[in-house]
Amino acid sequence: MNMGNVAVEQGCLRVTPLSSGRCTVCGVREAAFCAVLSPSELQQLHAISSHKIFEQGELIVEEDATVRQVANVLGGTIKLFKLLPDGRQQITGFLFAGDFLGPMLSGEYATFAEAVGRVELCVFDQDRLRERMDAWPHLERRLFEDATATLDRALDWMLLLGRKTAGERVASFFVMLADRVGPKDEPQALIEVPMSRSDIADYLGLTMETVSRQISQLKRTGLVRAPSQHMLELTDLAALRRIAEGSDERR
Amino acid sequence: MNMGNVAVEQGCLRVTPLSSGRCTVCGVREAAFCAVLSPSELQQLHAISSHKIFEQGELIVEEDATVRQVANVLGGTIKLFKLLPDGRQQITGFLFAGDFLGPMLSGEYATFAEAVGRVELCVFDQDRLRERMDAWPHLERRLFEDATATLDRALDWMLLLGRKTAGERVASFFVMLADRVGPKDEPQALIEVPMSRSDIADYLGLTMETVSRQISQLKRTGLVRAPSQHMLELTDLAALRRIAEGSDERR
DNA sequence: CGGGCTCTTGACTCAGCTCAAGATTTGTGG
DNA sequence: CCACAAATCTTGAGCTGAGTCAAGAGCCCG
Numbered sequence: 341m342n343m344g345n346v347a348v349e350q351g352c353l354r355v356t357p358l359s360s361g362r363c364t365v366c367g368v369r370e371a372a373f374c375a376v377l378s379p380s381e382l383q384q385l386h387a388i389s390s391h392k393i394f395e396q397g398e399l400i401v402e403e404d405a406t407v408r409q410v411a412n413v414l415g416g417t418i419k420l421f422k423l424l425p426d427g428r429q430q431i432t433g434f435l436f437a438g439d440f441l442g443p444m445l446s447g448e449y450a451t452f453a454e455a456v457g458r459v460e461l462c463v464f465d466q467d468r469l470r471e472r473m474d475a476w477p478h479l480e481r482r483l484f485e486d487a488t489a490t491l492d493r494a495l496d497w498m499l500l501l502g503r504k505t506a507g508e509r510v511a512s513f514f515v516m517l518a519d520r521v522g523p524k525d526e527p528q529a530l531i532e533v534p535m536s537r538s539d540i541a542d543y544l545g546l547t548m549e550t551v552s553r554q555i556s557q558l559k560r561t562g563l564v565r566a567p568s569q570h571m572l573e574l575t576d577l578a579a580l581r582r583i584a585e586g587s588d589e590r591r
Numbered sequence: 592m593n594m595g596n597v598a599v600e601q602g603c604l605r606v607t608p609l610s611s612g613r614c615t616v617c618g619v620r621e622a623a624f625c626a627v628l629s630p631s632e633l634q635q636l637h638a639i640s641s642h643k644i645f646e647q648g649e650l651i652v653e654e655d656a657t658v659r660q661v662a663n664v665l666g667g668t669i670k671l672f673k674l675l676p677d678g679r680q681q682i683t684g685f686l687f688a689g690d691f692l693g694p695m696l697s698g699e700y701a702t703f704a705e706a707v708g709r710v711e712l713c714v715f716d717q718d719r720l721r722e723r724m725d726a727w728p729h730l731e732r733r734l735f736e737d738a739t740a741t742l743d744r745a746l747d748w749m750l751l752l753g754r755k756t757a758g759e760r761v762a763s764f765f766v767m768l769a770d771r772v773g774p775k776d777e778p779q780a781l782i783e784v785p786m787s788r789s790d791i792a793d794y795l796g797l798t799m800e801t802v803s804r805q806i807s808q809l810k811r812t813g814l815v816r817a818p819s820q821h822m823l824e825l826t827d828l829a830a831l832r833r834i835a836e837g838s839d840e841r842r
Numbered sequence: 843c844g845g846g847c848t849c850t851t852g853a854c855t856c857a858g859c860t861c862a863a864g865a866t867t868t869g870t871g872g
Numbered sequence: 873c874c875a876c877a878a879a880t881c882t883t884g885a886g887c888t889g890a891g892t893c894a895a896g897a898g899c900c901c902g
Binding site for chain 1: 676677679680681683695696697702725732734735739741746747748749752753793838
């Protein structure tokens, strides 16, 4: 558990005027929803966008905040989380480059969002984006698909939180990271782990200590190696996958 | 945990020819997505629909099954769940009258679906429904909204599964039931609990025994009364809500 | 009214938590 | 580039909430 530095400031996306370059050269263009737009549509979208930076640990949005802005993540990692009154925290997901931040239909965020390390966003006014969504059915469809993918991931995580052992959870976490940020289809992968042990714990429904012990265990077994604190080499992704799915001899 | 009667049969919605009455007199019309359709649209929808019954414990769909059909729940309760290879089960949600069953965009179900008691469905061919969705933006929007609501509920449940105590989970469960199937805004409610203790446990990430002990505890405290096994009277919904949210003295 | 469920309760166990040192790593300033 | 403080991470020892195993008690249905 982790009381966290939730020294909530104003709780709203603050817009900085900056807007670097055109959408056509954007690094996450292919990964983000913009991928479904034509060049002329992209140009219209560019007109209602602006860039914005959040530093390590900054709160980006509050739960239940009524917000007029949504965004694409250009770089960095965001944690989405919920809190209980006494400070218990559950991370409901992480956003990486190319992911969409914000409620797509309702005006309210369902979770808090905080920057894990420095984050760069491409921000849109929600009303204007919704106008575009009304005008371009393929854009709405794409956002619908994103929501569906997010839901599928949430259901998988419910299985993890409700029924998996600590060892299976940690293995699942690394597999998830490899699938989402690592090179595709590599039998072994060197991945960045931008979040703290305590964030990992809050994502897995465990304590920091248990996460640490399980990682040590994996190192001893030789399934992972750690060149540095926030770098991890998954030496046997297939075995990790088996543990994650609970097929192997339990623990 | 619960190995369940997953004696998977053919795993597909089987269509019976029956089709009782017109949509205009349908009992769940206002609750289901059909509510956004005009009379003439409703008539077109009716042309591609058929009714179907599943008995207690019948498997309605398998996880990852590629299915050509989706449905509205007309009556009864459906449990949606995931399994680990060794039989550990996590229920990801329940569907009640008016709810939509099926993947809205992809062709694959993310979970198993099983009838809790007798279930009546209004079944649609998925391709035909998608045609309607393409033709009627307000229908797509409505299904998008449903998906968003389902996602929000899943996020709340992640907090429950990751961070709440057994007592808080059981209280949350009853509050959820009251909110979804009970009369609205009643300070106390008499609700039907169609699912078994073991299903409740698989929804809450607990064992049957722990659920049973927690319910006994609530009875002793006087917060609930049980006229029968599957009937529950929530005598102090506000207090239950407080426990569910973890604000009260823990446990 | 009896046999098979499902549910409840009790006694004991254990996976993961808590509390408490240490050990690393990171960041900072001289 | 090094020293040193702060933060983060690891490890250990003991505790505990929920699980497991095992009786019973109710309930339902033929």
